[in-house]
Amino acid sequence: MSVFSAKEFDNHEAVLFFHDRTTGLKAIIAVHDTTLGPALGGTRMWNYESDEAALADVLRLSRGMTYKSSLAGVNLGGGKSVIIGDPRTDKTPALFEAFGRAVDQLGGRYIAAEDVGTSVADLETARQTTRHIAGISEGNAGDPSPATAYGVFQGLKAAVLFRLKKDTLSGIKVAVQGLGHVGYGLCELLKEAGATLIVADINETSVSKAVDQLGAVPVGIEEIYDQDVDVFAPCALGAILNDNTIPRLNAYIVAGSANNQLAEAHHANIMTARGLLYAPDYAINAGGIIMISHEGPKFDREKAMRHVGGIYDTCLDIFKRAERENMTTAEIADRIALERLEKARNDKKKLALAS
Numbered sequence: 001m002s003v004f005s006a007k008e009f010d011n012h013e014a015v016l017f018f019h020d021r022t023t024g025l026k027a028i029i030a031v032h033d034t035t036l037g038p039a040l041g042g043t044r045m046w047n048y049e050s051d052e053a054a055l056a057d058v059l060r061l062s063r064g065m066t067y068k069s070s071l072a073g074v075n076l077g078g079g080k081s082v083i084i085g086d087p088r089t090d091k092t093p094a095l096f097e098a099f100g101r102a103v104d105q106l107g108g109r110y111i112a113a114e115d116v117g118t119s120v121a122d123l124e125t126a127r128q129t130t131r132h133i134a135g136i137s138e139g140n141a142g143d144p145s146p147a148t149a150y151g152v153f154q155g156l157k158a159a160v161l162f163r164l165k166k167d168t169l170s171g172i173k174v175a176v177q178g179l180g181h182v183g184y185g186l187c188e189l190l191k192e193a194g195a196t197l198i199v200a201d202i203n204e205t206s207v208s209k210a211v212d213q214l215g216a217v218p219v220g221i222e223e224i225y226d227q228d229v230d231v232f233a234p235c236a237l238g239a240i241l242n243d244n245t246i247p248r249l250n251a252y253i254v255a256g257s258a259n260n261q262l263a264e265a266h267h268a269n270i271m272t273a274r275g276l277l278y279a280p281d282y283a284i285n286a287g288g289i290i291m292i293s294h295e296g297p298k299f300d301r302e303k304a305m306r307h308v309g310g311i312y313d314t315c316l317d318i319f320k321r322a323e324r325e326n327m328t329t330a331e332i333a334d335r336i337a338l339e340r341l342e343k344a345r346n347d348k349k350k351l352a353l354a355s
C-alpha cells in the first residue's frame with residue numbers, strides 16, 4: 001500500500017497506523033495540517049473493503065477538516081481517524097479504550113470526535129484512556145450533530161434565498177437522503193419551518209419515525225435522486241454527486257451534511273452547468289466543528305449556536321462570489337479556506353524568522 005504517492009495524499013503532516021493485538025483494533029489516524037491549531041476530526045468506523053480504501057478515506061477526510069475549520073474561521077487544524085471494522089458487530093468497550101490509547105500517543109496533536117459508525121458513548125469510552133476527545137457530554141458541547149443540523153438548516157435557507165429568491169422555507173420541498181444523527185435533526189428543523197419532506201434511509205425504523213412524527217413521504221434509496229423537489233439534501237455518505245446521480249437530480253439546490261459529496265472535483269462544474277446551486281459540503285456542515293471549537297471552561301452554548309448560525313452568511317457570501325467571479329461554489333469555498341491557511345502559514349514563518 002502506498003501512502004506518499006496515494007492519489008489522496010496532500011502533504012499530510014502525519015499518517016499513523018495502529019494495531020492492538022488484544023482487542024483486534026485496526027485504526028489509521030491522519031493529521032493533515034496543524035497550522036491553525038490541533039487537528040480535530042471525527043472517528044469513522046466502517047467495514048472497508050480494503051486497507052487501501054480506509055487509507056484513501058482518512059486522507060481525504062482529514063484534508064477536508066483542514067479546509068472546513070479554516071473556512072469556518074476556527075482555530076483548529078485538520079485530522080481524522082478510521083477504525084476498520086463493522087460498527088454493528090465489532091464494537092467493544094476494550095476496542096475504544098485501545099483506540100483512546102492510540103489517540104493519546106499523539107499527545108494532543110490529534111483530537112477525536114464522533115463520526116459515521118461511532119457514537120458519543122463510544123468516544124466517552126475512548127475518553128477513559130485519553131483526554132484528547134471532543135464532542136462528548138462531560139462538561140463540554142456534547143454530541144455535535146444537532147449543531148451540524150442547525151448549520152445545514154441555515155445554509156439551506158441561504159441557498160433558497162439566493163437561488164429561489166424566497167426568504168421562507170414554507171412550502172419548500174426537500175428530499176433528505178439519510179436520517180441519522182444529522183439528517184433527522186435537519187428534518188425536524190425543516191418541518192418546523194413549514195417545508196415538505198421526502199425521505200430515504202436504509203434503516204426502516206428511521207424512515208417510519210420520520211413518516212409518523214414529521215409527516216415525511218418515504219421513497220426508496222435509489223428513488224430519492226429522482227424526486228421533483230426544490231432541494232436535495234444528502235445526509236448519508238460521500239461521493240453521491242457523480243455521473244450517475246447528477247443528471248437525475250430534479251432540484252434547484254443541493255444542500256446537505258454529508259462529507260465529500262462530490263465524487264470528483266469536476267462534478268461541481270457539471271452541477272453549475274445544469275443550474276444546480278451547490279452549497280459546498282464543508283461550508284454547510286461546519287456546525288459541529290464550530291460548536292466543538294467553543295468547548296472549554298467558559299463554554300457558552302448560546303454563543304456557540306450564534307456562531308453556527310453564521311453559516312448562513314458564509315454560504316450566501318460563497319454563492320455571491322461564485323456568481324460574480326464566474327466560478328463554482330466549490331472553487332470559491334476552497335479559495336477562501338486556502339487564503340486563511342496561507343496567511344496563517346506566512347505569519348508563522350515570519351514569527352519563526354523573527355525569533
Ligand code: NAD
Binds near residue numbers: 115117178179285288
Ligand atoms: P449517521 O451514521 O448517524 O447517519 C447516516 C444515515 O445515513 C444513517 O441513518 C444510515 O442508515 C443512512 N444511510 C446509509 N447509507 C444510505 C443510503 N445509501 N441511502 C440512504 N441512507 C443511507 O451519520 P451522521 O452523523 O448523521 O452524519 C451524516 C453525514 O454527515 C456523514 O457524511 C457525516 O460525515 C456528515 N457529517 C456529520 C457531522 C456530525 O456532526 N454528525 C458533521 C459533519 C458532517
